Amino acid sequence: MNEATLINDAPLLSGLNKHQTGDNISECLTCGVCSSRCSWYDGEGGPVPRQIVRMAQLGLDDLLIESGMLWDCMLCNRCTEECPVGINMDQVVRQARSLQAADKIMPEDLKAGVKNRLDLGDVNGLTQEEFVETIEWLSEEFTDEVGDPDAVIPYDQKGARFLYLPNPRELGINLMHLTAMARLFYSFKEPWTMSSRHTDVTNWGYFIGNDDISRKMALQIVEATEDLEAETLVLSECGHGYFVLKTLLEKLIGRKTKFNVVAMPELTLDMVEKGIIKLNPATLDEPVAYHDPCNLGRKSGVYDIPRKLLAFCCKEIVELTPNREHGVCCGGGGGILQDSSSHKRRMISGKPKADQIRAASVKHLVTACLSCDRQLGELVKHYDLGVQVHTVVSLAVEALVTN
Amino acid sequence: MSDSQKSVLILGGGVAGLSAARTMYERGVAVNLVEKDDHLGGKAMNWACMATKTCENCGACLTAELVDQVSHQANTTIYTQTELSGLDRNNQGFEAVLTGEYSGRVVVDAVLMATGFSPFDPSALKSLGYGSHEKVITTVELNDLLKMGQISKLLPEHSSPKIAFIQCVGSRNRKLDRNYCSQVCCKISLRHANKLIHLYPEADITVLHMDLQVIGKEFRTFTEKLSNRIKLVQGVAAEIVSDRQEGKLTIFHEDETIGVRTALHFDLIVLSVGLGPSENFGELALKLGVKPDPWGFLSLSRSDFPKGIYAAGTARGPMNILNAISEGRITASRITNDLNIAADTEKKFQVAVVGAGNEAVLVSDALSKEGYPVVLIDSGKNIFLKDEYIKHFSNARLVSVEGTVGNFTLGIAGAEGNQKEIVGAVVVANGVERLQPETNLHSDRVVTLEDFKDYPEGKIPSKVAFWMDYSGPENKNNSRKILEMATSLAGKGKIVHVLMEKMLVHGLMGQVSYDAARKSGVKFLRISDRTSGDFSIEGGQVKLAYEDTTLPGMKIFVYCDILVIPEKIVPSKDTSLFAQVLNQALDTEGFIQSPNSRYRPVASPRKGIFFAGNCHDEIDEDDLTTEISAILAGLGYLGRNGSPQGQAARVIENECIKCLTCLRICPHGAVVLLSSNKPEIIPEACFECGLCVSNCPAKAIRQEAFLDENLVEMAKETDTFIFACERSAFLARNEARRLGMEMNEKVHIQTVRCTGRIGIENMFAPILKGADRVIVAGCYEGNCRSMESGAFAKRRIEHTIADLGIDSNKLSFYPVAANEPDKFKKITSDTE
Ligand code: SF4
Ligand code: SF4
Ligand code: SF4
Ligand code: SF4
Ligand code: SF4
Numbered sequence A: 001m002n003e004a005t006l007i008n009d010a011p012l013l014s015g016l017n018k019h020q021t022g023d024n025i026s027e028c029l030t031c032g033v034c035s036s037r038c039s040w041y042d043g044e045g046g047p048v049p050r051q052i053v054r055m056a057q058l059g060l061d062d063l064l065i066e067s068g069m070l071w072d073c074m075l076c077n078r079c080t081e082e083c084p085v086g087i088n089m090d091q092v093v094r095q096a097r098s099l100q101a102a103d104k105i106m107p108e109d110l111k112a113g114v115k116n117r118l119d120l121g122d123v124n125g126l127t128q129e130e131f132v133e134t135i136e137w138l139s140e141e142f143t144d145e146v147g148d149p150d151a152v153i154p155y156d157q158k159g160a161r162f163l164y165l166p167n168p169r170e171l172g173i174n175l176m177h178l179t180a181m182a183r184l185f186y187s188f189k190e191p192w193t194m195s196s197r198h199t200d201v202t203n204w205g206y207f208i209g210n211d212d213i214s215r216k217m218a219l220q221i222v223e224a225t226e227d228l229e230a231e232t233l234v235l236s237e238c239g240h241g242y243f244v245l246k247t248l249l250e251k252l253i254g255r256k257t258k259f260n261v262v263a264m265p266e267l268t269l270d271m272v273e274k275g276i277i278k279l280n281p282a283t284l285d286e287p288v289a290y291h292d293p294c295n296l297g298r299k300s301g302v303y304d305i306p307r308k309l310l311a312f313c314c315k316e317i318v319e320l321t322p323n324r325e326h327g328v329c330c331g332g333g334g335g336i337l338q339d340s341s342s343h344k345r346r347m348i349s350g351k352p353k354a355d356q357i358r359a360a361s362v363k364h365l366v367t368a369c370l371s372c373d374r375q376l377g378e379l380v381k382h383y384d385l386g387v388q389v390h391t392v393v394s395l396a397v398e399a400l401v402t403n
Numbered sequence B: 001m002s003d004s005q006k007s008v009l010i011l012g013g014g015v016a017g018l019s020a021a022r023t024m025y026e027r028g029v030a031v032n033l034v035e036k037d038d039h040l041g042g043k044a045m046n047w048a049c050m051a052t053k054t055c056e057n058c059g060a061c062l063t064a065e066l067v068d069q070v071s072h073q074a075n076t077t078i079y080t081q082t083e084l085s086g087l088d089r090n091n092q093g094f095e096a097v098l099t100g101e102y103s104g105r106v107v108v109d110a111v112l113m114a115t116g117f118s119p120f121d122p123s124a125l126k127s128l129g130y131g132s133h134e135k136v137i138t139t140v141e142l143n144d145l146l147k148m149g150q151i152s153k154l155l156p157e158h159s160s161p162k163i164a165f166i167q168c169v170g171s172r173n174r175k176l177d178r179n180y181c182s183q184v185c186c187k188i189s190l191r192h193a194n195k196l197i198h199l200y201p202e203a204d205i206t207v208l209h210m211d212l213q214v215i216g217k218e219f220r221t222f223t224e225k226l227s228n229r230i231k232l233v234q235g236v237a238a239e240i241v242s243d244r245q246e247g248k249l250t251i252f253h254e255d256e257t258i259g260v261r262t263a264l265h266f267d268l269i270v271l272s273v274g275l276g277p278s279e280n281f282g283e284l285a286l287k288l289g290v291k292p293d294p295w296g297f298l299s300l301s302r303s304d305f306p307k308g309i310y311a312a313g314t315a316r317g318p319m320n321i322l323n324a325i326s327e328g329r330i331t332a333s334r335i336t337n338d339l340n341i342a343a344d345t346e347k348k349f350q351v352a353v354v355g356a357g358n359e360a361v362l363v364s365d366a367l368s369k370e371g372y373p374v375v376l377i378d379s380g381k382n383i384f385l386k387d388e389y390i391k392h393f394s395n396a397r398l399v400s401v402e403g404t405v406g407n408f409t410l411g412i413a414g415a416e417g418n419q420k421e422i423v424g425a426v427v428v429a430n431g432v433e434r435l436q437p438e439t440n441l442h443s444d445r446v447v448t449l450e451d452f453k454d455y456p457e458g459k460i461p462s463k464v465a466f467w468m469d470y471s472g473p474e475n476k477n478n479s480r481k482i483l484e485m486a487t488s489l490a491g492k493g494k495i496v497h498v499l500m501e502k503m504l505v506h507g508l509m510g511q512v513s514y515d516a517a518r519k520s521g522v523k524f525l526r527i528s529d530r531t532s533g534d535f536s537i538e539g540g541q542v543k544l545a546y547e548d549t550t551l552p553g554m555k556i557f558v559y560c561d562i563l564v565i566p567e568k569i570v571p572s573k574d575t576s577l578f579a580q581v582l583n584q585a586l587d588t589e590g591f592i593q594s595p596n597s598r599y600r601p602v603a604s605p606r607k608g609i610f611f612a613g614n615c616h617d618e619i620d621e622d623d624l625t626t627e628i629s630a631i632l633a634g635l636g637y638l639g640r641n642g643s644p645q646g647q648a649a650r651v652i653e654n655e656c657i658k659c660l661t662c663l664r665i666c667p668h669g670a671v672v673l674l675s676s677n678k679p680e681i682i683p684e685a686c687f688e689c690g691l692c693v694s695n696c697p698a699k700a701i702r703q704e705a706f707l708d709e710n711l712v713e714m715a716k717e718t719d720t721f722i723f724a725c726e727r728s729a730f731l732a733r734n735e736a737r738r739l740g741m742e743m744n745e746k747v748h749i750q751t752v753r754c755t756g757r758i759g760i761e762n763m764f765a766p767i768l769k770g771a772d773r774v775i776v777a778g779c780y781e782g783n784c785r786s787m788e789s790g791a792f793a794k795r796r797i798e799h800t801i802a803d804l805g806i807d808s809n810k811l812s813f814y815p816v817a818a819n820e821p822d823k824f825k826k827i828t829s830d831t832e
Helices: A011-019 A033-037 A049-057 A061-066 A089-097 A100-105 A108-120 A128-146 A175-188 A211-227 A239-247 A249-253 A264-273 A304-311 A343-349 A351-360 A370-382 A392-399 B015-026 B061-072 B139-147 B185-199 B217-226 B281-288 B321-338 B358-369 B449-453 B476-491 B510-519 B575-581 B621-638 B661-665 B691-695 B729-738 B760-768 B788-804 B821-828
Strands: A002-005 A162-165 A232-235 A260-263 A288-290 A317-319 A364-367 A388-391 B007-011 B030-034 B076-079 B082-089 B094-100 B104-108 B110-113 B117-119 B136-138 B162-169 B204-209 B231-234 B249-254 B261-266 B268-273 B275-277 B309-311 B351-354 B374-378 B391-394 B397-404 B407-414 B417-423 B425-428 B432-435 B446-448 B463-467 B495-500 B523-526 B534-538 B541-546 B554-560 B562-565 B568-571 B609-611 B671-673 B679-681 B720-725 B747-752 B773-778 B811-815
Touching: A002 A061, A011 A049, A011 A061, A011 A089, A033 A049, A033 B249, A049 A061, A049 A089, A061 A089, A061 A100, A108 A211, A128 A175, A162 A175, A162 A211, A175 A264, A175 A392, A211 A239, A211 A249, A232 A239, A232 A264, A239 A249, A239 A260, A239 A370, A260 A264, A264 A304, A264 A392, A288 A304, A304 A317, A304 A364, A304 A392, A343 A351, A343 A370, A351 A370, A364 A370, A364 A392, A370 A388, A388 A392, B007 B015, B007 B104, B015 B030, B015 B061, B015 B321, B015 B621, B030 B082, B061 B076, B061 B321, B061 B729, B082 B281, B094 B110, B110 B281, B110 B321, B136 B139, B139 B185, B139 B268, B162 B185, B162 B261, B185 B204, B185 B217, B185 B268, B249 B268, B309 B321, B321 B621, B351 B358, B351 B417, B358 B374, B358 B621, B374 B407, B391 B407, B397 B575, B397 B671, B407 B425, B425 B621, B446 B449, B449 B476, B449 B562, B463 B476, B463 B541, B463 B554, B476 B495, B476 B510, B495 B541, B495 B554, B541 B562, B609 B621, B661 B671, B661 B679, B661 B691, B691 B788, B720 B729, B720 B760, B729 B747, B729 B821, B760 B773, B760 B788, B773 B788, B773 B821, B788 B811, B811 B821
Parallel strands: A002 B554, A162 A232, A232 A260, A288 A317, A288 A364, A364 A388, B007 B030, B007 B110, B030 B076, B110 B309, B136 B268, B162 B204, B162 B268, B204 B231, B351 B374, B351 B425, B374 B391, B425 B609, B446 B562, B463 B495, B463 B562, B495 B523, B720 B747, B720 B773, B773 B811
Antiparallel strands: B082 B094, B094 B104, B117 B275, B249 B261, B397 B407, B407 B417, B432 B568, B534 B541, B541 B554, B671 B679
């Protein structure tokens, strides 16, 4: 039998108590509710949330670090949703990941990404020159495609109303997405820009639980936005990006910002509702299911905006069961997806989601996060679900009625 | 009744309201009983009987009996489907405006709120799927199904259904603004599980709980026995999934042995829902000028109620049926006191309090304060008594008790030799004994709870651990003490650990105190099996080693400077002696206890004998105060004359052959021996069970209302002739009728006070007159008001069948509780 000695002033507990964000971990009732609600269900491996909380509470940091649960947890907070005393798993797990002793279990990819982002402003290590080069080339293509010299992808334009913050994938393997966003901005008929200094909506400092790094990353963006005097920071579809840069932002950086933050679906919906753009409701004429990204839905309370936008692009939305605050994680949250060695694990953690999708019998699945999008795509392939995956904004671009 | 007769308005016709109405009637107060439903009985009326072979003392069947009594009592007006819509105070009392089936005004002197509770509606918790999965039901529905005999509809065809109970649904949950323990649901679920396993012996039952509230000795034994047949699993589930296995419901749960999440599949899941305030209770309270507590109950203290307004039962907070009944009685007698009714009609006879220790003193003081002359018979030596009016025999023992209620002669053996005292009633309050915990380790770092209480603050080291269940399963009083100490020590910056299998969160405030303790940093270590832990001394510290329920497969070590362990609690030395002298029963652990729910919490089958304190039940100081009130309410009622319905048995002097069978057999000690060696039945003590009548070999005892010839008068060539106990089987028949159940109509029913009255010749008489078969239907063993009386009838029939080789279809005994309409229907049906 394994043995462990209870430690009264273990770093994790002290850290959590010092923070006093969320609830006092000592309050755990050991009720077991969390363990019955983990998004991982009964698949092999995965976190056992009550054990995470108890190990933290009893000062068994080393045991927790060695358990493997810290980097299996998807920070989806599905367990937290019904915890009778409101213990916030996101905080517990991230605090634990940030422990010095946990350094050895941090996935190499995350380490590298964090370094890139801090050094270069982009997790993939895209330099400022490379960014400029890419954008200028893309902009030219875009102008040709639209056939309007005003149709450009601007960067570093001071005083533009919108500053668009893309997902790094939009500057790498998914350039088409960036062009699609440009098309939307073009149709909004408002001045917009990107920033060559900080190009990345993601925040891996959040994944590794290091608040200082997370803050630094957020501040890079805040400062760039303020320097360009943008009125609104527009986030690409990204669950955790939204959670950090919208939901947590002021608490994290400890001040108010001079701009407001919206996500792309919200801005697009606004434009539709104001009649500035028009979407074709028959774009998808078969039922569509919507997946709630945990960071957007459960953790930030955004459920209706993407659904409303979706309703403008398709005939019928069906709900996955369970959904909204009870929605199941796609299986890629919390930094798992960002670890390139995680495919096998993610196909286990995503099994409940796959089952849910299959049970919905739909041909199209829509979400509002590029990470979910990628994980869902892999699930579809692995479990042969016969479903096409979209993000809600890319669907809106398809639905755009140009006159 | 004179014009000056006082009257009360009782809001709510559930058990608390009914028992108050009954007490009011007994004290000569006119009753206006208002019930919004179309029948009396409240929630408890729908509760199923939990008896298996014997009664499980849930008290549910007493509801039907109370309904029957109150419906037929004088000076009582019952307004069903009616609600209070306004209340005006006038110079004497109140004028209440009623609306509904009756609309009008009634003038009363006092108002009692007995509005009951609402079960938590779990449809708010979406993930449980209540309302969308047919096979997710609540304990309320399970009760219904059991009562109506329809549970099989929800279970699969095969005989080994898998059933889960999920505890604490809508309780102990701060997020739902319900951070209190509902107190009763653990017991309810365990009784349900016990009943189901009785109905389906192959059933696979799991109870998922947070901390099973196993409080009280009797229930501990019950749970221990049951735990061999069902699975008790720590940790509840908040989600039920229906699509993982065909026809099954799935929950995900930590495997207790290896701690990984696993899927468990069930055929039926029962949500053990908590108790909340009744619907629209806030509005009603406002009308009456009372302010509920933050949860919406009326747990406030007496002085916070406006004059003339009272509350009883679950309107005051979660409690079980027996306590609600008792509260109804207590509150009713408090009202009569406040209305100055009791004082002139009650005889205040001398009362003996028997026992050593603080509880006996508290009881004596309280009785004395209420004007009862008290004799304290104290087997200890050094009791400090505040009240000099109490007659005190110290270092003395009760050695004999003769006579009946109102007139007991006690033999007391003391320092001054043997003495006699005449008293009207006896209260046993003998307390408990605390034994030094058994441990091999003697160290000044290991101290007992009692010793630690007196530790000077400066001597308390920085790391303190309590091992709550070291000396036996958690005890309510110890849990509470430890919780208080731990919280206070943590507040002073000490590092505090509490080792336990489960936390007993007693009372409405129990959860709040437990929450406060955790919040202040006390760490609760859940030992997975309390006998598996150990401690030793290492490097000047105490080293605890245990396995934590939440971390299976790990041995955990905890170091502390001092370990506090509670004493072992056992019955006081003389308790068994007193039980013997008073002719009362002991429970399995040797505490004195009334064997039957009808007399609980404080009375006994022998009228005038009461129990108080830890010598009979696991109670704390608050409970003791309640018990004393209950005893006072009971004493007030003892002053009246005659047997319950004026039909006491009577010994016909010249027919009696002085065999003294009656003296031996009377379950209530109602037979006394006159100087001439002749037995006499004291009507005040007789419960009219008729057991002596059917057992007297000379047929010298009569009960005028139940003469042999009258009993079978009506027997004709009916198919079935049934002798039905008027408190159980007969009420079940009435309930079946009320519910519109279809029944065999070719049945003739003869009611009796108790089936103990039915002798062999009575059983055969209907057959001789042409009846096809005879059924004797009475109480479950352990529920009969006259204890062994019903069992006697049962044995008599079994012997007769065996001895005479009679077809058991011709003559049979069935226990049928008042809340078993379906069972009544089945036993009387043609096919049976
Ligand atoms: S994966 Fe989600 S549900 Fe599971 S422990 Fe982590 S936060 Fe909780
Ligand atoms: S749900 Fe909350 S209180 Fe319950 S075991 Fe999990 S963390 Fe503890
Ligand atoms: S006989 Fe009455 S008290 Fe006994 S289990 Fe049945 S309902 Fe409960
Ligand atoms: S612990 Fe309390 S609230 Fe929970 S089921 Fe048991 S009695 Fe009810
Ligand atoms: S009728 Fe019952 S209670 Fe009365 S004296 Fe006879 S045996 Fe005792």
